[in-house]
Amino acid sequence: MDFRQLRFARAMEFTICEINNRSDLLPDITLGYQIYDSCSDVQMAIKVALQCENGLDPVFNDTSSCFKSAAATVPAVVGDSTSSASISMARMFGPFGIPQVSHSATCACLTDKNQFPTFFRTVPSDQHQAAALARMVKYFGWTWIGAVRSDTDYGNYGMTAFLKAAQEEGICVEYCEAYVRTQPRSKLESLADVIRRSSSRVIVAFLHAPDMKCITEELARKPVPPIQWIASQSWIIHPDFLKINMCAGALGFGFPRSVIPSLREFLLHLSPEKALKSPLLTEFWESSFSCSLKGSSKGVRQCDGSEDIRALQNPYTDTSQLRTTNLVYKATYAIAHAIHGIICNETQCDKTITFAPWQIQHQLKRVNFTTKNGYRVNFDSSGDPEAVYELINLQFKKDGALDFVTVGYYDTTKPRGQEFKVTSAVSWFGGQNEVPVSVCSESCPPGTRKAVQKGRPVCCYDCIPCAEGEISNKTDLLDCLRCPPEFWPNSMQDSCLPKPVEFLSWDDTLAIILTVFSITGAFMSVCVTAVFYKHRTSPIVRANNSELSFLLLFSLTLCFLCSLTFIGRPSEWSCTLRHTTFGITFVLCISCVLGKTVVVLMAFRTTLPGSNVMKWFGPPQQRLIVLSFTLIQVIICVVWLKLSPPFPFRNLKHYKEKIILECGLGSAVGFWAVLSYIGLLALLCFILAFLARKLPDNFNEAKYITFSMLIFCAVWITFISAYVSSPGKFTVAVEIFAILASSFGLSICIFAPKCFIIVFRPEHNTKKHLTCKVPP
Structure with a gap:
């Protein structure tokens, strides 16, 4: 069981309970919910979409008094967490006009309203993340990198956007490998060998957390050169990587950290009796305490009530890094505000009004509000929010444990050219304080120009001295500059000096x-x-x-x-x-x-x-x-x-280096x-x-x-x-x-x-x- 994903699901429960207790949002209206587990699988996601469209029995329903509409369809959906599953669901929901608000599907392809007219999300598109990653790589002077992606819609679309942005920034990619954990082990070993043999010391990893975990485990089997990992948001904020020292110094963009009041108490307010009401919570309880609630498992002890959920240390109970969880919170509130806009006016709500899912979709385009914990929620014409990221660095604490440390940000709401900024010191791999170097060729000093090596990327070049009469006054210039007619280069050919004037003077x-x-x-x-x-x-x-x-x-x-x-x-x-x-x-x-x-x-x-x-x-x-x-x-x-x-x-013609008067x-x-x-x-x-x-x-x-x-x-x-x-x-x-x-x-x-x-x-x-x- 993925305890972190369970926290996302329960965060939706908490948000609905909070909405139902409010008097200013959907007063006297009780929202119900159904929770389905897609298992991050496309086939399962399609099955779940069909269940939502046809009103089949839910896996979990904690609200028995929900009003059943005649159509018996779910009017709006929060999810899914992965891009591939969300794409499949969006294709199913689109013809029926059922709005879908995802908290974690970042694939840039979902921005296309022609294909996905009912899709919205509270998470920024990977188009922004790719631009942010390219800007960061350029900022630190890395022009020679490796690239690894998940062989999924998330990885493929995200890496395509990054490679385009990297090319615009003048960054070269030594290799670009794809991997997904369901592929044969030989593929994983081949990928690990490519990383070990490469000359680039910086790797951009556009990977799902499970795929990244497999790669680090394989790399750990044999000696590997120091690697500076550049992470996508899907794994840079995943708590599992706080236990992998190979990832120390990793940099990546994650969603801003937030605080959701009372959520922790809600998550911890769970007893064996409540856990028995839901198969998901039953599995969580038994997996966390290694006991059986129903007492039917052989060789497993019976849960006796002495289990203390507050003593657990796992992603479910960890509310110190509420990043994606806050996006679930925002997505749920967005749907509630859309429903409010349909059945309520300035004075009261009419709970007898029937509405179609497409009306919620229409209202979602217009929502613009601030959540209780202070975050703005609105959508642009593509159903996307504004992109705001924190630059996260995996750093060792004083006790030797890794921790997520915010060292900068990327904010598209700021003026052009000021979106990216590093605000704190970065800890690099190996604990070093100096920025690692990852270039195909060393910088060409002033006085030389870059000459691209035939058959290799533009970042691989030779440094050629400037021709006679030319200079280069900066590093890595593609072309030397010719001095004005009355000037001539100095011996280093990095500046133009006035030519000496020669004539037959009296002191000669x-x-x-x-x-x-x-x-x-x-x-x-x-x-x-x-x-x-x-x-x-x-x-x-x-x-x-x-x-x-x-x-x-x-x-x-x-x-x-x-x-x-x-x-x-x-x-x-x-x-x-x-x-x-x-x-x-x-x-x-x-x-x-x-x-x-x-x-x-x-x-x-x-x-x-x-x-x-x-x-x-x-x-x-x-x-x-x-x-x-x-x-x-x-x-x-x-x-x-x-x-x-x-x-x-x-x-000026007789001598190149001096003027004859x-x-x-x-x-x-x-x-x-x-x-x-x-x-x-x-x-x-x-x-x-x-x-x-x-x-x-x-x-x-x-x-x-x-x-x-x-x-x-x-x-x-x-x-x-x-x-x-x-x-x-x-x-x-x-x-x-x-x-x-x-x-x-x-x-x-x-x-x-x-x-x-x-x-x-x-x-x-x-x-x-x-x-x-x-x-x-």
Whole structure:
């Protein structure tokens, strides 16, 4: 005998007695009742339903004065306890309109009013319990679980709802096994082996209490790894599991604990004489005290009246956890209120009114009241109540015994997102205080992403480092995040840092070296100018066109100094200045060299008989040549600056991990036009100098110009390829180097020999020596 189920039946008796003694509910009306035992069996439940419909003799009737209706049918039913039995009964009652209010059938399928139009219940649907279980599993971080269910409507429908909710929460199920205690033992052994071999340490058990008991007994036969049980309400509140240490630490949702005043006294107010009036109570008495009330059993002692029911310790007398019992209490009151709504008005009740069961069904949809112990009772359009659960944890007490401890709740009446809450410390399996871990793969740390393993659930994955330029700043990200263009990941790839900005700054070692060379070159040009000025009347200075020489030295000084504009953070003015200054000063320089070369050639042509060419290349014409060539470059630069001038910009493409701050060309055509014009003049100067290379050595500087132009052309031809391929700040450095190298080449090749003669060989600085009239 299931003493707990007997308590449910007697709770209905107690509720009816309480209703019959009330003056505000069905006054002067006495309710009767019949109690049938379905034995939790579908076939028996169908038989009971037929008995209720046909008015056959009841198993137990304690009210002999009940009014017998003409139809002789039961107008309303409380029960059954199991979902499978309730489904069968609901299919039988539906066509007859007999309302059925269950206190424990939780299958979500019973919500369907098309199939079960007369079914109501005071217990929440498993749809809510499944969502609550999935929320709890997610809350504690378990993503890799096992699942076991009873192979019944309760287990199958409940587990289906849970698996759907778990999938939405990102929870993976390693296995899902079904079992019912009537199956062969081989099935139970196979299930136990699956649990032992599994890697998941958390098991969601959507099981009837007897099925769960069988599984724990089988697991106890051999060593089993620590298991964190997640229980459905059917067994987490069952007192039998307080004796099974394997279930210590189990978590599950149960109905709220309640207090029903006077129920305990009613249950204990039972004597042998009263027990004899009912076969159910007779069986309970004889089973509890191991004696016979009727004295017909052989080998069993006769009950002598000394039995003390208050001394019993079993689920029947245990009223400390009135959870499902309170749902019976509510279901019985709901039917009473529905009948009251039919035969009573605000002042009195008419006990002569006859009514049909469908009228009670209609009234049940409208009931809305509060029971004497303070619980609200109403039904939604599906015949279901609001879902309120307590989160129950099986914990050891100080005396070493297990106990039901409420550690949280799940309440669908609360705002969305606040339904579930843990309010107390949870005791886990093995008595540990830390939340157990049950994952298929360890969490992927920041800097990595999850890559699902082929052919396995999504919870089983590998941790792959983020690709270059990407980060993950949280654990278990599916995809890495690309840093914004101006940012780059740190070494851990868990955050984006601003990219360092690179340019040729003044404090850079390379910039310092180039600055020193630039200032040295300018200083050298100034020194040469001073030497030439001091000896400006000497033959070697006057013979080499002193005016163009001074202009050339001035332009060389500007060439050396213009390289300084390429150093430092690029700005609009510096980008504009560096390219135009460079282009104009170099053309000025080459124009002076070109003018000197032309003068040398024309000077020797005047020695030919009848030649008066030199009159076209006097000082005014030389100035005009220099001015004309320079003016052309100025025009090119002005057009460039007008149409598309150089500008500072942040180069994000050349380097992935840093920003190059450089000057954009604006118009590439303008830039290359400036360089091409310089190259054209240099080439022309080289050709003319090459043609004059065989003139008398003592006067002729054409070979030095030739050599200087050769260096100049070689430097700038090399510069083009180096400029295109050099990265970042080295592009600027290459350009500065080309400017300095070509400037030094011109300065040294053209002026070094003259300065050597002026300073160290003054005896050669004579007109006779220059005209080759002095023997070598």
